[in-house]
Amino acid sequence: MSDTSLRLVWVYPDLLSTYGDQGNALVVERRAQQRGLAVQREDIRSDQPIPTSGDIYLIGGGEDRPQRLAAERLVRDGGLNRAVDNGAIIFSVCAGYQILGREFVNDLGETSQGLGLLDVTSTRGEADRCVGDVLGDIDERLNLPQLTGFENHQGITHLGPTARPLARVRLGRGNGTGDGTEGAWNDTVFGTYMHGPVLARNPQIADLLVKLALDVNALPPTDDRWYEALREERITAATQPA
């Protein structure tokens, strides 16, 4: 697949790149390059139009006001919705995850319109912030190993009938609904509350995004020993009391 290229779009780093989630873009870029793919990465600021012909779009977490501004600009732009219509894969984290839903409660306490790309709605929890390591079992249809990540949010995200939970948490709060769900996905759009960044902690999710984008079933193997060592350490740390 050496003549294959991958167009990777990192959405709104000026507003939604506060919690290290640009690591997700770095991990996808690196792992695609290791498979011999020519990766074209574009960082699109919120005063630029979203390209509609990307293969994978990544969106990160941000603070509450930037989240509201990002949602306004993405709704006005419309490019992400067109990209999904064109078959793009979208992977979103925290504030970005909420924006992909139908609506969320913003920093002013009002309801912001989302992009409607995931069948979820988000509100703000009254309880303490969810902060800490998370361990979960990913939806078995995705055939992936355990989910490890770090959550830091106050959101509560309810899933509608066409969104499936990305994982069931063993430790941590995930969607905050109390039913043990974490994140959401449909065929091409993914959302999670996990930082870490989540694709550095779960490189096989990064590979899944690449496989979906290229419509292939397998990728050449990579040397994942440091990823595996980190996963083992974090999973052990999460399951052992401090």
Add this chain to the structure above:
Amino acid sequence: MAGNTEPLSPRSRLAVTAGRAAAAVSRAAGRGSGSVIGGKVALRLDPDLLARVAQHLDVVLVSATNGKTTTTRLIAEALRANGGVVSNALGANMPAGITSALAGGAEEQYGVIEVDEKYLAGVARDVTPKAIALLNLSRDQLDRAGETRMLAERWREGLQGQKAVIIANADDPLVVWAASSSPNVVWVAAGQEWKDDAWSCPSCGGVMQRPDDDWFCAECGFRRPTPSWALSGDHVLDPHGSAWPISLQLPGRANKANAATSAAVAAAFGVAPQVALERMGSVTAVAGRYDVVQYAGRDIRLLLAKNPAGWLETFSLIDAPPAPVLLSVNARGADGTDTSWLWDVDYSRLAGHPICVIGDRKLDLAVRLEVAGVDFQVCNDADDAVRRCPPGRIEAIANYTAFQDLRRVVGN
């Protein structure tokens, strides 16, 4: 102005004495210098104690995400040209630690106080400062500190109507927004490498335009103020246009920026830039930072970097390749327990350096460096890492508790 103009009340004296007793117990128990526990005991007995121990002092407060301990030290050195100084030089920068430090300054003229970003408004209300120096604001320990822009907002609210002269960095939009609510601001063009927390206008949310060293919001007109002081290469430019050479022993652009701000603060207290800058040149290390320690036949330079902006400034001051670099990262309470911020640091800038990795979270660093495409070795501990480096200078960069661990191992 030296000495107490008004003696402490019996209650305050009792509080200071009780605080000292608690500090002595804490020291005896081997639990640190005891300044924080001492201050806590004293403040509980007399909540107004901070205001009282500061009332005879000409106080300057220093706050920022990065550089506050060093800048506090530089200002203290400069003001000693004019009189005695009491300072929380060890970085105990919350109200209890500040109270404890000031309680030892009954005979001094100046109080030079480092303040944690989250406590600035309250401390500024209590101690009636003459000057407040604001250096920078950027993301730091987001799992416990909250949002960066909210901090700027709390500064802005806290500084409204403040009578002190505010000496603030014109190159940090968040600092400018926080400071511009006060009537009396001296702007210093101190520069700032890290820009990723201020792409969104703090006033209206518009996208910031940042051509070269300038910045402005095209939507609401919020823009960089005209500075009266500036860092220009190795010189400080004062409001009269005179250029004064900086001859620090401390390394790096960020410390030159700290010196420029310190010179502006010193001038507000009547110390001339030339005198202030000469005195700053005597500072060699600040609470172990920048110290060069001999260990196992190597010269280890100890560099503290706690957050992405700090790592960025640190990368720009280390020796060029092939100087070996030792990296150590922990994620204990005082560090913030989330390591995601490592991915906001551009580690590809270390390409060409031999890199040794240690610390509680060395595996997070390993994955980060593997994705950055640079070579590295994961080592057992500091001793192992040092011995894998060739004799000569090693640049050791560590975050907060990792830095303390490293100091213990190499005997600093």
